[in-house]
Amino acid sequence: MTEARPGRRLAVTGAATAALTALAVYGVFFVAPEDADQGIIQKIFYFHVAIAVGSLLAFAVACIYGIRYLRSRDERHDEVSSTAVGIGVGFAVLVVITGSIWAKASWGTWWVWTDPRLVTFLVVLLLYAAYFVLRSSAEGERRMRYSAIYSIAAFASVPLSFYSVRVARSFVHPVVFTSSGANMPNTMLIWFAVSQLAVIGAFLTIMQVELLQRRADKALRRVKLRLETSS
Amino acid sequence: MIAAARPAWGRQLRALLLKDLRLELRTRDTAVAMVLFAVLAMLIFQFAFGNRGDDLTPYAGGILWATLSLTAVLGVGRSWVPEREQGVLDGILSAPVPRLVLMASKTGAIYAYLLAVEIVAVPLVAIFFVRGSVAGDLGLIALTCLLANLGIAILGSLYACLALFARARELLLPVLFLPSLLPVVIAAAGAVNAVAGGTNDLSEYRGYSLFLAVYAVIFGLVAYATYDHVFDD
């Protein structure tokens, strides 16, 4: 990470994200055609799916930096890893809430156990809530090491959870289904892509903000320590 | 020329495993308690769901694996107790035993505990919850147990090490262990239900069994990649 102008990089990422978000909202509501089957409700998916993918991206980053921490024992890798998990959990909460709204809109109930994505993200929330419980149960070097190991194991659990629900469901409903339609017209696909880019931008922006805050916190702590010992 | 004879890893593994098992056989603490717990869990399920007089046969597989996963939490929590209680935890961690062997011995111990519980739990579930005979399906159910136990044991031994030094160990372990265990519950319950829950769907059984095997492989890889980092240096 360049020491020089993190502020500049944050501004660029943030501005790009804001622009992409505005573009996505405009496109989703004013340009993209309405879905033939689900009607206007389908529009929830643009951000629901984008945030879901963003959440998984965050957990993947956490896993990668967990591995990097174990190799290097560099505290900064643990910082990135734990920050990424935090953002991933935040996104996952949004996925579950928007998914529940979609379920209510589609099926009249606030929850369905038959949608693999919805169920998987509930499990994901539990998996990564445990990450924070683990983190607070240890201190110092052990905390970072255990967090790194768990970030890897938990990330392995995600596809396993998704596929276990999918496999179970496939025996009940043998037809291959995707709740948003397997063959999407390009007019819809492009706005999915824009929404996804907006969410990825949001992830990167929030990551930078969080890491900057931690850096500031640490620097202040160092100053405090220095002042306290010299007085 | 003095050549120090170092025991092969296989012998070390067997020695460690036998130590744990022999200790268990002598006191029978853990196994008895786990079996009792399993039976109690079954009673809870019966009273929670069955008192309307419904036929619980389609849910027998689910009840079996709900019971086993909760019992597994107990077993995993107990897997380091022999070392802790005898105060040899530091000793064994600094002994010249390859850490992989140490982990493998814990995995083996958990596997054995689970088998011991299943030997009692499976017939009980059949008697309590299944109307109709399961005699023909016992082989397939046993196979499911053998497969699922592998994933559970690997997962459990890894997470038991993470919880080893924690203050609230009994709380931390279930919180860590159960979310990652959920796929096993889905697949194992599905497999048993496929053969014993009224219908007899072998392709479904095979699908779930394949999943259990994949689960064990994936977590085996994760454990193999991270086991060394679990222990303090």
Place this chain on the structure above:
Amino acid sequence: MSTGAQYVVAAYGVVLFGLLMYVVVLGLRTARLAREAELLARLAEREGDGDRSPEPAAMP
């Protein structure tokens, strides 16, 4: 607005709400950092003034 559209608005509203709540959290954290920084600045200034005055008197 049709009920379908209401749900869509609710879903997007939740996302927006989440984002704004995060901004609030950021604000609180920044306030705390500012407070600490001010405290440290005052501490440092006091140290600086303390260094200048009493020393010459202590020299033989």
